[in-house]
Amino acid sequence: MSTPRFDQFLTADHRACDALLGELRSAARAGDWTAARAALASLQHDVLAHFAAEEEILFPAFETRTGMSCGPTRVMRMEHEEARALLQDLADAVADSDADGVRGHGETLLILLQQHNMKEENILYPTALNVAQNDAPALSEQIIARRQA
Template identity: 40%
Template sequence: MSQAMMQLVRQHNECDDQLNRCEAALQKGDISSAGRNFRLFSEFLDSHFTLEENKLFPAFEKATGMTNGPTVVMRGEHAEIRSLRDEAYAAIQPEQALAAIDTLNVLIQQHNVKEENVLYPMCGGSVPNLDAVLGLGSTCCGSCS
């Protein structure tokens, strides 16, 4: 797996970790900490999705000619994840937020499995100079999905 692919997977893990911190804070009733963690999760998520949607997906589509394939599915899932994220953020009561985060976690895990096991390997085999295309070097950029 290329450096770029490993970094995309690492970004998935960073997002997961941040969302888990938010959930743990909510379970403890620490709304302030939960809010901070959720804002960070949201920033990481937006950064990661932007990288995929603006660089990875177009490069894959150009290299393969597949414009109605897996990238369309991933973009749709990104929209669904964003919607659930916004629903969780808007939840006033911790119980509502926890339920929305639980659903969000499940959707993100299913999405990540598809990207990591199907799309990323396809991109790695199809997109020349993928590391350069994504602008990702040997160190993590510090932002996530």
């Protein structure tokens, strides 16, 4: 079985993280704080592992190949920091069983991630795939291994 391309893998990962955020929001709306805590734990793990794969493998490879360190990867890193802060806000709201806080922070995170993911999927990933050229399969393996670690 061949390794999927990193752009396909990371795009599917975006959808999986979106689904976890939806589970968290639904559980909080229903007042099911046990399910909300479980969804939050999975969401935090998966989003942070996704960010690590990008920040530790994809972004440096892109920057090395293009010579751009103040371009799209810088913006992506800044948006990752915003998302991390929102994940913490969500964690605080879940810890307080605050459904309104989960709703508000969850909606803000959803909007941020939707915009962020569109930039990655439509600009960064295709460009990174193009500049990786023959190294794309090896890069994909590294990214996927880091994400799954």
